[in-house]
Amino acid sequence: MKQRTLLITLTGPDRPGVTSRLFTVLASFPVNVADVEQVVIRGRLILGVLVSYAGGPPTGTGGTLGAMWAAVERVAEDLGMEVELTTGTDLKEKRRRGRLHVTVLGNPLQPAAMAGIAGRIAAAGANIDRIERLAHLPVTCIELAISGADSAALRAELTAEAVLQQVDVAVQRSGLHRRAKRLIVMDVDSTLIQAEVIELLARHAGCMDEVEKITTSAMRGELDFAASLRERVALLEGLPESVFDLVRKEVVLTPGARTLVRTLKRLDYRFAIVSGGFTQITDSLVSELGIDYSAANTLEVVDGKLTGRVTGEIVDRPGKARALERFAKQAGIPISQTVAIGDGANDLDMIAAAGLGVAFNAKPVLRQAADAAVNVPYLDAILYLLGISREEVEAADAEDGLPPQTSPTLGGPSGSSG
Template sequence: MILFFSPKKDSDPLTLSTLLSDRFKKPVFIERKNEISKEYVCDVWKTDILPRTELVYLRKELQNERKIDLIQIESFLEKEPLFCFDMDSTLIQEEVIDELARYAGVYEEVAHVTKEAMEGNLNFQEALQKRCSYLKDLPVAVFDELYFKLHPNHGVPQLFAGLKQKNAKTAIFSGGFTDILERFKQEYSIDEVRANYLDRADEKLLGTVSGTVVDKFIKRDSLLDLRSRFGIPKSNIVAVGDGANDQLMLEAAGIGIGFHAKEGLKSNISNWIDFASMDVLLYLFSEN
């Protein structure tokens, strides 16, 4: 089935049904789900699984008219699913390492390393270590100030409140840093977080990272670990991220979704959200 997310103020189910009927040369009936999000509605078309090329075409056609997102799923979520998220640029608008670099006055240097990595000249672990080296001598107390300057993406607080009501397990696997993730975990009652630990001494950062670096493989393996530990079937697991390093995690989930995703991820997945707020993910649940 396909879920269409439309702005409440610009929702037109009749036009949507007509467009689908014209495209597939048969009557298409859609059903409106009970309202959850304050700003977005969800219309459901119960159809067979469509190929990725068709989904891409539909997105293009729909977005010529209005800001509509769509996600294809095999079935709705049942009780007590598992939701796994990336952090930076997914749950929050910022990239934490960039913000730390601004504090340290080394933004351009860190951005240059990021560019090297994106061009394939450095792998994730090399790039992380090199970028962190520029943070040497930054006071640990910077995290207390920085955390309150970070902005959750639209609908994130509402999503976590809704997931708590559904008794969903929640996890964040981040290439960022434990200092931020632990604060976020406490604020939103997240079950599990995995991120990178910045070494420190005398309340200053040493510019190094110790322990297992959370890269794309660790993200995937962490999801599989929780799946086994909690005994949750793949079909009842959702993974959400924005970058190429989230792809393996998304593929390991029953429903993998790019959220405001970069092109490097979009080109390899079928489901992503360009416009809607994060709380539309609550429409993935069965209403029974």
């Protein structure tokens, strides 16, 4: 017998017992629950219940379809809510192609940006199935579930719109592919921390301007990283080994760094850092944050002074990609389940190799190559790309006895130290 459907939509002030009252009424009729969706926005509830039944109007202890409708209307009136009823015959939802998640980050997020994003989605012939807010402070993050779109084509369209609207947009495939990422591999200088360690060292050596100029060119991809590193390190010759203690005290974590690591490790992620910087500094970060794996260069020290050389194999652009593959193998995690985060040209190979490549406040050459770009100054905004909301993070912190965040950052109780 042909299945018919009824879509009942209740809207109004949210309060305890709404869902229970509605289903209690429906229980008096020979209908089956086919689908339920509910959302609460600023205390206002929207509840949709799709029920199915065979043949003509349902009958039962409550009578005909009209009797059921009257009973639902009485519940709505009693609750001070509005109700709509839509009938149909299509029970099975047509499976749409190209299910995607689109994550939009704005600081602030303006209506024009959402209009532009939604317009591009519509122009691509895609449909917005669901919209959810993942965060409202210090950035606003909205996630849209999309169907009917080609991933590459939509990403190109939304990337162009993001530039116009000055927001960040990421497009990812939905489902298990998105949820399965279990290894984070992150660059250090200007990503995990707010400075370039070699420039901090250069300040003590009196060659800051020269080193900074070379670093900037290397990060833009204008110079070979290994050659530029040797050139910069040579300028540090003669510095006392005690300079490392001074620089460690000068290192400042990027806002949100602690929250990002803490949250993902709660979810049993493995965390790695890979750096063109130096083990004399990264080793302390490994200890402080509980990092699982690390790779970096080592400055040569002889008789208590820097020689102006590095020892061992240089961790350069291809070296970072090799490190990602090595860490994944050690963790027993497929490359497809890795996330790489960086900011410069020497992160290109690592970003390309990972299951998800994220450009964090990056140079243009990396932003163009990455799967997603985040340009807000909060590192744990990357959690939203993985579908983790700020409310979930704060709830987990509260369960662990951590004080509530008081700063405007997502960095955690210590504010900008993240």
